[in-house]
Structure formats: C-alpha cells, structure tokens
Amino acid sequence: MPVIDPAEIAEQYLKELKDSVSALNQELHVAGFIASEDKPSIAYANATKRVFDDAGFHYHLRQVQRLELEKEILAANENPDVHGIFVYFPVFANQEDDYLRNLVHYTKDIEAGSLYWTRKLTANDRLANGEDSNKKALIPCTPLAIVKILDDIGEYGSGERPINDKTVTIFNRSEVIGRPLAVMMSNDGARIYSFDENGPLMFRDGQPEETSVTRSEALAQSNIVITGVPDKSFCITANEVNEDTVCVNFSSEKNFEEAVAQKVRVFVPRVGPMTVAMCMRNTIRLFRNFHQ
Amino acid sequence: MPVIDPAEIAEQYLKELKDSVSALNQELHVAGFIASEDKPSIAYANATKRVFDDAGFHYHLRQVQRLELEKEILAANENPDVHGIFVYFPVFANQEDDYLRNLVHYTKDIEAGSLYWTRKLTANDRLANGEDSNKKALIPCTPLAIVKILDDIGEYGSGERPINDKTVTIFNRSEVIGRPLAVMMSNDGARIYSFDENGPLMFRDGQPEETSVTRSEALAQSNIVITGVPDKSFCITANEVNEDTVCVNFSSEKNFEEAVAQKVRVFVPRVGPMTVAMCMRNTIRLFRNFHQ
Structure with missing residues (x-):
C-alpha cells in the first residue's frame, strides 16, 4: 500500500556522495552528451546536470548532433580532464x-552499460581489472538502483544470500x-x-x-515484481499480483494499472532518481580505480 | 536482365582458398556453433560445414543448447586448437x-561481426592491430561478399576510388x-x-x-540498390528502379518483386555462398595474423 518515492531514498545517498566528493579534494568532471532536440529529454538532461552539480561534481552538459556523437565520445575518452561520460539514449x-x-x-x-562491465557482472567477477582487490567492479546503474531501493525499504535482507527465500519476476x-538485474538478484539467492x-527464462x-512458467504462474509466486517494458499496452493488473508483493516499475511507461498501488504491500512507481545517484557513485568508484 | 548466381562466383574463390589452405601446410580448425532445433537452420549449418571441409578446413560443427553457448564460445576462445569461431544467429x-x-x-x-572489427572499419583503420603493416584488418563477411560480387561482375571499377561516380542505396x-557496407562503399567513392x-542517412x-532524401528519389538516382530487410512486406517494385541499375538482395526474404529481375541490368538475388567464402578468407587472414 505505501508508494515509495525513490527521490527521498536518493536524498540520503546524495548527502553521502557530496561528502565523498568533497573528501576527494579534487575536481570530478563528467561530460554529458545529449543528441536530441526533444524538450522533455533536454529538461531531463538539465535536471541530471543540476543533481550532479549540487553534489559537488562538475557536470559539463553539451547538446551535440547525433552524427557528431561518436567523435565527441572518442574525444572525451582521450581527454584526461574528463573522469566520467554520460550519454542520453536513445540517439x-x-x-x-x-x-x-x-x-x-x-x-x-x-x-x-558497456560490455566490459556487463560481462564482469555476468561472470560474477567483482574486481575492476582482475588483479587489485581494492578496485571493485562497477555495476550497471539501474540494476544497482533497484537493489539499493529494495535494500533501503527493508526488502533485501542481509548476509551472503540476502534474498535467498524470494521469488522475483522481471519483465x-x-x-x-x-x-x-536477473543475474545479480539470483546471485543474491x-x-x-x-x-x-x-x-x-529462469535464473538461479x-x-x-x-x-x-507462464506470466500468471510467475506473478502468483512472486514476492517482488519488477517491470521495464517500453510499451504503453503492457499492463500488469491488480488481480495478477498478491497483496504481499513488492512492485517496482523502471519503465517510462506505467506498466502497472493504478489499482496495483492500492493492493500491494509496496509500490515503487519509478527508479530514475536513484539511477542518477548510482551513476554518481560509479563516477567516484571509477575515479578511485583509474584516475586518482 | 542477367541474374547472377553468387555460388558460381564463390567457386573460383573456393579454388583459391583451397590452394591457400594447402600452402599453409597446417590444419586450420573452425568451431561452428548452432543453437537451434530448426531443421532448415541445421541443414544450412551442415551445408556450410561441407563447403569449409571441401576447401580443406577442419570444420567442427556442434549443436548446443542456447544457454550453453556463452560457455562454449569462451572455451573456444581459450582453446589454442581452435583458429576460428562461427556462430549461427539468431539464437x-x-x-x-x-x-x-x-x-x-x-x-x-x-x-x-564483433565491435573490434566493425570499429576498425568505421575508423577506416586497415591494420589488424595498429602496428604491423603486414597484418591487415578483417572486414565483416557479408559486406565484403557484396563488394566482391560487384567487383567480379565488373561493377566496382578500380584504383583509389573505384566507385567514385556511383550512387548506391542500401536498405x-x-x-x-x-x-x-555504407562506410566501405562511401570510402570507395x-x-x-x-x-x-x-x-x-547519406554517407560520403x-x-x-x-x-x-525519399525512398523514391534515392532509388531513381541509384546505380546500385542493395537490400537486406528481414520483413516479408518490404518490396521494391520494378517501376521504382531504372533499367540500368544493379540490384542485390542479401535478405532471406525476397525484397524485390519478380519483375525487377526482368527489368534491371543485373540482379543478384542472394549473397550467401560468397559470405561463406569470405568467412574462409577471413579464417586464413586471422591465422596468418594471430595464430601462425
């Protein structure tokens, strides 16, 4: 029944991140590239810039032509004054x-989101470059954001297999x-x-x-249901989920019908603000791993 | 008006490839993986094995579960007795x-088809590893096959910019x-x-x-039209193309209506056999570059 606003959860992370950035005692520069004329997309890009800047990062947002983006990314890769790159998709x-x-x-x-990191995750390789145990691998920001939200609201347990007894359906x-996300949560039990x-597919x-398994069987068994279907016509109805379920939507579309929020134990209608916070966390980790 | 069978063009390449393989004086082993129960797909896989084996390669075709494919590819990467890997998509x-x-x-x-090689092509980097000018970069096998077919039928010119005066439309x-293919042919003029x-998009x-440009404008201006649309409903009609046009289809669907073959100067209804020949050529190049 409670609807969770991830912006509130992100707040506490942003405070910690601000402290981490200021403790580094060094300017962290992020290059953000948006190749869209679409006003809501530009507004979203400006909003992320603001959040990064508020946390003490130097976020350089640039609007570029889509055909210039390849060149811009390669230049940012080469530029030692750029510590992180953020690209607004789709392009x-x-x-x-x-x-x-x-x-x-x-x-x-x-x-x-690049193969270097998603491969590490699939292989359950927790180290950033296979040698130094002080350098931890990065986790894609949205999967990490979802796990951190579940953790914050007390739905992720603790220890080696924190969600050992749970069934989770991910669309x-x-x-x-x-x-x-499926690999990560199944590695967590x-x-x-x-x-x-x-x-x-099933992951263990x-x-x-x-x-x-059918959709209805999976939903009937699930403690947690997570949706990310970029399709207006995809909709999970209240009669498909149990009252004790935790539902999380990370799609820009509403993947659950309104009544779901009334019925289930916890409903998280969006993930975005935590994704941005996790990108910042990743920026700091990359800086410590590779740029310090 | 003449309809070209790429199998005939492939024949001469296969003879040369057979000579190259035998001149190497060393067994070349290719691991082919098919993760499908579909009979036509398996027949196609068996056919490619036969062509490789006839040319003197040792082609080890294995049918695997799709969920085993990742493990199999990683094992083949590590296996020094495997010189080339071929995966049948879609999986x-x-x-x-x-x-x-x-x-x-x-x-x-x-x-x-991996990013290592497609990036080289996009960057117009002709060397396999950026140092040794004896080691040439690989070109994705289907684009290479199309260019070689055009060359064989006298439609590709010669010199630095062999197709300098041509307009080409690629679907x-x-x-x-x-x-x-667009990058390559535009680099050729x-x-x-x-x-x-x-x-x-236009490429220069x-x-x-x-x-x-609209579809009809592009087609009206084109000397060469190349299609690869995996959609039964996509169809270029005879009234859209000029009589002097060269038409090439690499899709498994018929992207041109029947009447096109009657109207245009040259029609190439498929590319497949040359793609297989170009894979063999790539196998030899990889062996010389990296495994010898």
Whole structure:
C-alpha cells in the first residue's frame, strides 16, 4: 500500500556522495552528451546536470548532433580532464546506440552499460581489472538502483544470500538492465523469472535455465515484481499480483494499472532518481580505480 | 536482365582458398556453433560445414543448447586448437545475440561481426592491430561478399576510388552489415543513401550526413540498390528502379518483386555462398595474423 518515492531514498545517498566528493579534494568532471532536440529529454538532461552539480561534481552538459556523437565520445575518452561520460539514449534508436554505448571507455563509463562491465557482472567477477582487490567492479546503474531501493525499504535482507527465500519476476531482459538485474538478484539467492517478448527464462545462482512458467504462474509466486517494458499496452493488473508483493516499475511507461498501488504491500512507481545517484557513485568508484 | 548466381562466383574463390589452405601446410580448425532445433537452420549449418571441409578446413560443427553457448564460445576462445569461431544467429533474437557476437575473441572472429572489427572499419583503420603493416584488418563477411560480387561482375571499377561516380542505396543499417557496407562503399567513392526503419542517412567518404532524401528519389538516382530487410512486406517494385541499375538482395526474404529481375541490368538475388567464402578468407587472414 505505501508508494515509495525513490527521490527521498536518493536524498540520503546524495548527502553521502557530496561528502565523498568533497573528501576527494579534487575536481570530478563528467561530460554529458545529449543528441536530441526533444524538450522533455533536454529538461531531463538539465535536471541530471543540476543533481550532479549540487553534489559537488562538475557536470559539463553539451547538446551535440547525433552524427557528431561518436567523435565527441572518442574525444572525451582521450581527454584526461574528463573522469566520467554520460550519454542520453536513445540517439538512433537502433543497434547503433549499442555501438555508441560501447565506445565509452570502461574507465569512464559511469552508467556501466558497456560490455566490459556487463560481462564482469555476468561472470560474477567483482574486481575492476582482475588483479587489485581494492578496485571493485562497477555495476550497471539501474540494476544497482533497484537493489539499493529494495535494500533501503527493508526488502533485501542481509548476509551472503540476502534474498535467498524470494521469488522475483522481471519483465525486461535487456543487456543493460533486465539481464544484469536477473543475474545479480539470483546471485543474491533469489529464484528469478525473466520475461521478454521471446518468453521466459529462469535464473538461479547467476545462471539461466529454460522454463515453461507462464506470466500468471510467475506473478502468483512472486514476492517482488519488477517491470521495464517500453510499451504503453503492457499492463500488469491488480488481480495478477498478491497483496504481499513488492512492485517496482523502471519503465517510462506505467506498466502497472493504478489499482496495483492500492493492493500491494509496496509500490515503487519509478527508479530514475536513484539511477542518477548510482551513476554518481560509479563516477567516484571509477575515479578511485583509474584516475586518482 | 542477367541474374547472377553468387555460388558460381564463390567457386573460383573456393579454388583459391583451397590452394591457400594447402600452402599453409597446417590444419586450420573452425568451431561452428548452432543453437537451434530448426531443421532448415541445421541443414544450412551442415551445408556450410561441407563447403569449409571441401576447401580443406577442419570444420567442427556442434549443436548446443542456447544457454550453453556463452560457455562454449569462451572455451573456444581459450582453446589454442581452435583458429576460428562461427556462430549461427539468431539464437535469442534479442540484444543477447549482440552480447554473444562480441564474446567471440577478435582473433577468432571469422565473421568479423564483433565491435573490434566493425570499429576498425568505421575508423577506416586497415591494420589488424595498429602496428604491423603486414597484418591487415578483417572486414565483416557479408559486406565484403557484396563488394566482391560487384567487383567480379565488373561493377566496382578500380584504383583509389573505384566507385567514385556511383550512387548506391542500401536498405539496412545494421551494425554488422548495412552500416559497415555504407562506410566501405562511401570510402570507395560512392554516394550512399542508407535507409532503415528510422529513415535515411547519406554517407560520403566514410562519414554519415543527415539527408531528407525519399525512398523514391534515392532509388531513381541509384546505380546500385542493395537490400537486406528481414520483413516479408518490404518490396521494391520494378517501376521504382531504372533499367540500368544493379540490384542485390542479401535478405532471406525476397525484397524485390519478380519483375525487377526482368527489368534491371543485373540482379543478384542472394549473397550467401560468397559470405561463406569470405568467412574462409577471413579464417586464413586471422591465422596468418594471430595464430601462425
């Protein structure tokens, strides 16, 4: 029944991040690139800039032509005065966006969406470069944001397998969010049902398994339901979920019908503000790992 | 009017490749992975194995579960007795296929579809590892196959800018075929109109430019039209193309209506056999570059 505003959870992280930045005693510069003329997208970019700047980062937001973006990313990779790079997607809204995402050098990839980091996560390799145990690997910012929200509201347990007894259904198996999240939460002990338009997979202990579970079976068994379907017509109804369920939506669309918020134990309608906070956390980690 | 069978063009390459393999005086081993139960796909895999084996390669075709493929690719990367890896896509038919494609180590990526090679092509970097001028970079096998077919039928000219005076329209801007092909052919002098479901781009000298050209304008100006649209409903009609045009289809669907073959100067209904030959050529190049 309580609806959680992740902005409130992000607040406490932002305070800590501000302290961390000021303790570094060094300017942290982030290059943000937006290749869109769309007003809401630009407003969102300006808002993230403000949050970064408020926390003590130097966020350099630039509007560029989409055909200039490749060159700009490569220049930012080379520039020693840039410690982190943030790209606002979609740009081309096709495979070229993955190409661009992977052009960001891993030492500056504060979203941790490039193959270097998603591979580490899939392989359960917790170290940033395989040698130094002081240098921890980065985790893609949205999966990390979701886990931190669940943790903050007391739904993530503790110890080696904090969510050992939970069943989780995730609607989204993208390479940057849904699949890393399934791997991560299953490594933390949960049984994960992962759906995309091609059907379900199950994840246990970080490994995928084939399953013939249906949507309604998965939802009926789930303690946690997480959605990220960029499709207006996708909707989980209140009669599909249990009263004791925790529901989290990270899509820009409303993936749950209104009545779900009234019925379930906890409803988190968006994740965005925590994603931005986790990007900042990643920026600091990258700086300590590679730029200090 | 003449319809070209690329299998006949491939024949001469296969003879040369057979000689090259035998001159190496060393066994070349390729691991092929198919993660499908679909009979036509398995038949296609068996056919490619036969062509590789006939040319003197040792092609080890294995049928694996899709969830085992990641592990198998990583093992083949590590195995010094494997010189090349070929994966039959689609596997998951989503972004995870790109993840798998990029797991293949670039020194064994005979399709040259991983970011290591497509980045080289985009950057017009012709060297395999940036130092040794004897080690040439690989080119993704389907774009290479298309250029070699055009060359063989006398449509590619010669010299520094062999297709300097040509206009080419390409329907497909995928990262593995359409975009590399546009970059390559524009580096060879042509003006390229590149269409995908998001609209057109123009390429000149390897660089993309915005354009507002329409499909019919582009087709009316084109000397060469190349299609690769995996959609049954996509169809170029005979009245859209000129009589003097060269038309090439690399999609598994028929992207041109039947009457096109009757009207245009040259029609190439498929590319497949040359793609396989170019994979072999890449296998030899990788062996000379990295495994000898």
